Amino acid sequence: MENLDIQAIVNAVLKEIGGGAKDPAACPAAAAGAPAAPKPAGDDGGLEDLGLPKFKRYSGVKDPKKPDVLKEFIKATGARLGVGRVGPRPPTTPYLRFLADHSRSKGTVFKEVPDEWLAKNKLKVVHSQAGDKDTYLTRPDLGRKLTEESVAELKKMYQTPPKVQVVLSDGLSTDALLVNYEEILPPLMNGLKNAGINAGEPVFLRHGRVKAEDVIGEAVGCEVLVLLIGERPGLGQSESMSCYAIYKPSVAKTVESDRTVVSNIHSGGTPPVEAAAVIVDLVKQMLAKKASGIALTQAQA
Numbered sequence: 418m419e420n421l422d423i424q425a426i427v428n429a430v431l432k433e434i435g436g437g438a439k440d441p442a443a444c445p446a447a448a449a450g451a452p453a454a455p456k457p458a459g460d461d462g463g464l465e466d467l468g469l470p471k472f473k474r475y476s477g478v479k480d481p482k483k484p485d486v487l488k489e490f491i492k493a494t495g496a497r498l499g500v501g502r503v504g505p506r507p508p509t510t511p512y513l514r515f516l517a518d519h520s521r522s523k524g525t526v527f528k529e530v531p532d533e534w535l536a537k538n539k540l541k542v543v544h545s546q547a548g549d550k551d552t553y554l555t556r557p558d559l560g561r562k563l564t565e566e567s568v569a570e571l572k573k574m575y576q577t578p579p580k581v582q583v584v585l586s587d588g589l590s591t592d593a594l595l596v597n598y599e600e601i602l603p604p605l606m607n608g609l610k611n612a613g614i615n616a617g618e619p620v621f622l623r624h625g626r627v628k629a630e631d632v633i634g635e636a637v638g639c640e641v642l643v644l645l646i647g648e649r650p651g652l653g654q655s656e657s658m659s660c661y662a663i664y665k666p667s668v669a670k671t672v673e674s675d676r677t678v679v680s681n682i683h684s685g686g687t688p689p690v691e692a693a694a695v696i697v698d699l700v701k702q703m704l705a706k707k708a709s710g711i712a713l714t715q716a717q718a
């Protein structure tokens with residue numbers, strides 16, 4: 418079948434879906450105060466992007482007993498509440514949204530941080546022992562170690578150890594780094610500078626896991642290591658970043674409870690600019706108390 422024929426059929430179906438509920442009372446989404454099902458973008462286009470914020474609050478419950486309560490529930494969370502059903506199946510809009518979110522999550526895990534982006538941002542690159550994405554995903558242990566060359570390079574680069582070292586890593590979400598970078602890194606580095614804290618040039622760790630920060634910290638010899646890494650994506654949030662900070666990182670001595678986590682950094686959670694301020698304050702606390710993780714919490718009590 419010709420492409421044009423297929424497009425004509427798709428457009429006819431989309432028109433049908435979009436033109437369905439003319440009476441607002443007959444449209445459960447409108448009744449719950451949530452946006453109605455997406456309309457076709459036009460004769461030459463398909464559906465609007467179902468990842469748009471307006472479709473996150475979709476309600477498909479027919480004749481809700483308490484529309485106000487339902488509206489509040491839906492407003493309170495990004496979880497897929499009250500999407501409705503058509504017989505035993507989910508309705509088309511939430512089903513397509515699920516597929517869209519799922520592919521976005523898969524995409525961000527498998528995507529590589531482009532070399533051009535690293536060059537543009539003048540980031541020095543170090544490598545974990547996971548040589549490619551497949552190895553990274555199937556061998557978490559290799560993501561926690563650095564190649565010998567990278568360790569040697571770090572030792573050479575930081576012969577005079579900085580007080581603080583910032584490391585960026587793709588982790589489980591490349592988009593988390595690409596999307597949040599410009600709003601988190603400059604304010605973080607400026608904040609450290611303004612606080613009179615000597616920070617080394619940030620480096621990028623490809624295919625990194627959290628524990629690799631111990632290896633890098635030891636090689637650099639810094640007092641505090643701040644790792645900004647892509648979080649495992651969820652079905653609704655694929656651009657979230659975490660900060661795992663540690664005082665005096667050491668491969669042999671560091672335990673998980675020594676790490677302090679600032680999670681959920683993205684525009685819909687803790688905005689990256691705000692997170693930068695939180696991290697600067699955290700670093701100050703770590704340097705003052707000479708501790709991180711649970712030891713820091715105890716020292717602050």
Ligand code: B12
Pocket residue numbers: 557588589625626627628646647648649650657659673674676677678679680681
């Ligand atoms: C996956 C996950 C886990 C997995 C980690 C397994 C794994 N190998 O991936 C499991 C189920 C084991 C886990 C356990 C815990 N987790 Co958890 N976890 C997550 C999650 C969903 C994603 C983390 C991620 O993407 N990391 C990035 C990838 C690249 O890291 P990784 O190297 O592959 O894996 C390491 C990290 O995930 C790290 N890690 C995971 N959770 C935590 C929690 C703490 C406090 C620390 C220090 C490290 C840590 O441990 C892994 C091994 O080194 C986040 C939610 C989020 N939005 O970030 C919560 C999250 C980080 N976890 C949290 C908590 C509280 C815990 C536990 C303390 C729960 C408990 N009471 O036992 C434990 C502590 C585990 C630890 N390492 O010390 C909180 C941290 C809150 C905070 N700010 O302190 C988060 C933010 C969830 C939440 N919203 O409450 N977790």
